Amino acid sequence: MTDLRKKRWGRHFSDEEIADARDNGRLLTMEIETSHICNLRCVYCYNRSGQKKPNELTVEEILDAIRQGIELGVRRVIIIGGGEPLMHPDVMDIIGFLYKNGVGIDLFTNGTLITRDIAKGLYDFGVEPVVKCNSLRAEVQDLLVNTKGAFEKIHQGIEHLRAAGYPDDGHDLGIETIICSYNYAELPAMWRWARGQGIIPYFEMITFQGHAKNRQDLNVSVADLHALFEELQRIDREEYGYEWEGHPPIAALNCSRHEYSCTVNSRGYVQPCVGVDIFVGNIRHDTLKNILGTSPVVQSLRQVRRNIKGACKSCDLGGLCYGCRGMAYHLTGDYLASDPLCWRNPKHLQLDTGATRNDGA
Numbered sequence: 001m002t003d004l005r006k007k008r009w010g011r012h013f014s015d016e017e018i019a020d021a022r023d024n025g026r027l028l029t030m031e032i033e034t035s036h037i038c039n040l041r042c043v044y045c046y047n048r049s050g051q052k053k054p055n056e057l058t059v060e061e062i063l064d065a066i067r068q069g070i071e072l073g074v075r076r077v078i079i080i081g082g083g084e085p086l087m088h089p090d091v092m093d094i095i096g097f098l099y100k101n102g103v104g105i106d107l108f109t110n111g112t113l114i115t116r117d118i119a120k121g122l123y124d125f126g127v128e129p130v131v132k133c134n135s136l137r138a139e140v141q142d143l144l145v146n147t148k149g150a151f152e153k154i155h156q157g158i159e160h161l162r163a164a165g166y167p168d169d170g171h172d173l174g175i176e177t178i179i180c181s182y183n184y185a186e187l188p189a190m191w192r193w194a195r196g197q198g199i200i201p202y203f204e205m206i207t208f209q210g211h212a213k214n215r216q217d218l219n220v221s222v223a224d225l226h227a228l229f230e231e232l233q234r235i236d237r238e239e240y241g242y243e244w245e246g247h248p249p250i251a252a253l254n255c256s257r258h259e260y261s262c263t264v265n266s267r268g269y270v271q272p273c274v275g276v277d278i279f280v281g282n283i284r285h286d287t288l289k290n291i292l293g294t295s296p297v298v299q300s301l302r303q304v305r306r307n308i309k310g311a312c313k314s315c316d317l318g319g320l321c322y323g324c325r326g327m328a329y330h331l332t333g334d335y336l337a338s339d340p341l342c343w344r345n346p347k348h349l350q351l352d353t354g355a356t357r358n359d360g361a
Contacts, residue, residue: 002242012076012104013260021260022302025293026073028260031274032062033082034091035266040084040110041146042132044178044218046210046274049083056266059090061284063097065264068288076104080274082266086113092121099125106130108176112150114157119164123171130174130202131158135183136190144182167198174200179228180218191232191251195240203232203251205341207275207326226343247317248342249324258301258325262292272301275326276335300336301325310338311345 013021013028021028035056038049057065066077077098079085086109088094098105107122111131114122122129131154135141138151158175167173175194179187187203194201205225206212220228229246236242236252244252263271269279270291280298281291292298300307304322312323323339331340331349340349 001237018256018260021073025289025302026260027069027262027292028073029076029078029257030066030069030074030261031078031080031263032065032094033080033264033266034062034085034088034094036082037087038081038083038110039087039112039147040150042211043144043146043215044180044206044210044212046207046212046277047082048210049081053267057268059093061268062094065268065283065288066094066098066101066103068283070101070103072289072292074103076106078106078108080108080263084110084113086118092118095122095125095127104128108132109157110145110150110154111157112153114160116160116163119157119160119166122161123164123166126171128172128174129161129166130176130200131161132177133158133175134177134180136186136193140182140186144178144180162197167200172200173198174202176202176204178206179203179220179225180206181220182218184220184224184228187228188231188235191235192239195236201251202253205249205324205327207249207324208330209275209277209326213330222341222343222348225341245317245320247321247323247344248339249327254320255322255324258304258322262288262298264288270295272298272335273326275324276301276329277326278329278335297335304336307336308338309334309336311347312338312342315344317344 017028036049036053037051041050085091085107095105105125105127107127107129109129109131133154134144141151142148161173165171177190191201206218212218229251232251233244233246258272263273264283268282268284270281270283271277271279278297280295305318308322323342325335327341328337328339329335338345342348
């Protein structure tokens, strides 16, 4: 039995390394948005991605931000695009720079632009891709990204990655799946599909920001979220030999990023994470070190386990989990509040808004 109870989003780092980064103002990872541009129009997009924003960072400014991160201890960079990172004309140069500097690379991509050549290039640079895949049914996948034909392109991209060698001992491959009313019924089958191919499933709850704020039809009740996490937990324990505790916001993983990470968006603004989208400074006007070291928001989140409020503060999983700070922020206005959608929280919000689960588009 493999114990995943301490498995976290920053899975490459030990508890000691995280504590050192947290207590000494250092970083282990950083998230970089390359551009706001995207070729899909996801109905749940946190960033309302689409067209390129005015005054986005140049590639030189992106590389400078990464250099500053490396000076603060960054060992992995998560390229999240802000839109679709593979649409950035210099993304492979950015990836090559990271590779030459010995920095690990995670790439979050919708997968539609992955060709054989791109897949090989990613593999050669040691990139660990996570492909956004929300359904094994074309009609549901295309509905959720608001783009006809996306399903076919996404799965073609995954096949190109597999042909290039993913996944193997040195190259993880993941899928990122949002949990919503339209795919809820098929998620156990998707979990088995991913596990069966050695693909890491990142099944996560929607943060109510961006487009998702206006899409109550996507909602899944807290009771149904709890039931899903328990079912995925049972599948892993009985069929794959993995043991973990179920809690928001990501099945089988624990988020501790606020202790050692930050996000730099495509216009240079620094924020704690994509969920806590509070701008604490801009790398065009100050250094990353000074921004992080002087921000009260960042400093309070660095010690989130000590500063957290309500039920999360006394939860028996406090050593592993502090809930989703983005969910707390967008539903309560307080990024240190207890996670309002955690079934372990007796005051959790009920999202029974009249929407029902959908078995199709």
